[in-house]
Amino acid sequence: MKIDFKKQIPSYGAKHGLFSVITVPTMQFLMIDGHGDPNTAQSYRDCLATLYPVAYKLKFLSKTELGQDYTVMPLEALWWSDDMESFTSARDKSRWDWTLLNMVPGWITQEHLATALETVAKKGEAPLLNALRLEPLREGLSVQTLHIGPYDDEGPVLEEMHNKFIPEKSLTMTGRHHEIYLGDPRRSAPDKLRTILRQPVKE
Numbered sequence: 537m538k539i540d541f542k543k544q545i546p547s548y549g550a551k552h553g554l555f556s557v558i559t560v561p562t563m564q565f566l567m568i569d570g571h572g573d574p575n576t577a578q579s580y581r582d583c584l585a586t587l588y589p590v591a592y593k594l595k596f597l598s599k600t601e602l603g604q605d606y607t608v609m610p611l612e613a614l615w616w617s618d619d620m621e622s623f624t625s626a627r628d629k630s631r632w633d634w635t636l637l638n639m640v641p642g643w644i645t646q647e648h649l650a651t652a653l654e655t656v657a658k659k660g661e662a663p664l665l666n667a668l669r670l671e672p673l674r675e676g677l678s679v680q681t682l683h684i685g686p687y688d689d690e691g692p693v694l695e696e697m698h699n700k701f702i703p704e705k706s707l708t709m710t711g712r713h714h715e716i717y718l719g720d721p722r723r724s725a726p727d728k729l730r731t732i733l734r735q736p737v738k739e
Contacts, residue, residue, distance in 0.1 A: 537605070538605040538606060538607055539604070539605065539606040539607065539641075540606070540607045541606065541607070541609060541639065541641070542607070542609065542610070545561065545563075546558070547559075547560045547561065547678075547680070547734075548716065548732070550680050550681055550682040550732045550733075551681070551682055552681070552682040552683070552684050553681070553682075554681060554682075555679055555680070555681045555696075555697060555701045556679070556680055556681065557677070557678070557679055557705065557707075557737075558677075558678055558679075558680060559676055559677055559678070560675040560676060560677075560678050560734070560736075562672050562673065562674045562675075563639050563642075563672065563673060564639070564640060564641075564642060564644070564670060564671065564672045564673070565612070565637040565638060565639050565640065565670070565671065565672075565673050566587055566590060566591060566594075566637065566638045566640060566649075566668060566669070566670055567635050567636070567637055567668070567669050567670070567671055567673075568583045568586060568587055568635065568636050568664060568667050568668050568669070569583075569633075569634070569635050569636075569667065570583050570633075570634055570635075570636070571632070571633050571634070572629070572630060572632065573629035573630050573632070574629065574632070574634065575629065580634075580636075582663045582664050583636050583664060583667075584611075584636065585661065585662055585663060585664075586662040586663060586664040586665055586667070586668055587611075587636055587638055587668065588638075589656045589659070589661065589662050590649070590652050590653060590656050590662065590665070590668060591608050591609075591638045591640070592608055593652040593655055593656055594640055594644055594648060594649070594652045595607075595608050597648055597651060597652060598641070598643070598644065598648075602643065604641070604643060606641055608638070609638055609639040609640070610716060610717050610718055611636065611637070611638065611716075611717045612636070612637035612638065612639065612714065612715065612716045612717065613634050613635065613636050613637060613714070613715050613717075614634060614635040614637065614711075614712040614713065614714055615632055615633070615634050615712065615713045615714075615715065616632075616633050616634075616712045616713060617631045617632050617633060618631070619631065635712075637673070640670070644670070646670060649668075649670045653665050653668070675711055675714065675734070675736045676736065677707075677736065677737055677738060677739070678711075678714075678734050678735060678736045678737060679697060679701060679702055679705075679707065679734070679735050679737055680732055680733060680734040680735070681693065681697065681732070681733055682730060682731070682732055682733075683730075683731045683732075683733050684727075684728070684729070684730055684731075685726065685727050685729060686726040686727065686729065687721075687729065687731065690731070690733060693733060694713070694733060697733065697735060698735065702735065702737055706739065707737040707738065707739060708737060708738050708739075709735055709736070709737055710736045710737055710738045711735070711736030712736070713733075713734075713735055714732075714733075714734040714735070714736070715731055715732065715733060715734070716731065716732035716734070717729075717731055718730040718731065718732065719731065
């Protein structure tokens with residue numbers, strides 16, 4: 537039976553218009569880093585062109601060799617900048633740093649990744665294989681909400697999260713801004729896009 541981890545892991549659910557304080561379990565991800573405006577940076581396109589072939593190769597390996605099938609998880613990303621105002625009021629994407637993420641099950645090992653990388657490399661279509669890694673992400677206590685609409689409309693939501701809700705709950709931001717893309721911008725109208733916005737915090 538194919539496993540859909542979005543339905544099994546509660547932190548992949550969020551409500552529109554509501555900030556929730558949750559505890560995110562430690563999970564492992566394919567990770568790849570970059571910098572710049574995701575709409576224009578060639579490095580962003582190269583990272584996507586590397587991440588997805590490996591993610592699907594791992595899924596196929598897991599199904600055929602390990603007997604455990606699962607749905608490839610949605611794209612996620614960590615975002616940060618030297619000036620966090622670039623995420624809220626300024627939205628200066630040229631100053632953004634990011635790590636693209638794709639969650640993979642805990643039974644996937646570094647050896648499995650090495651096999652997938654070797655297979656994908658033979659096709660010559662993934663330009664940044666040497667930059668891809670498999671690592672755990674430990675976020676723990678976090679605040680999150682569901683944003684519906686264009687990515688560029690996130691600013692006011694993030695400003696309310698960062699500057700109102702989190703301080704009012706006597707919390708402090710600790711980790712990097714995290715987004716989970718439940719909608720596909722290639723197939724959905726901008727006003728229909730669904731994105732989980734998450735901020736790790738501490739008491």
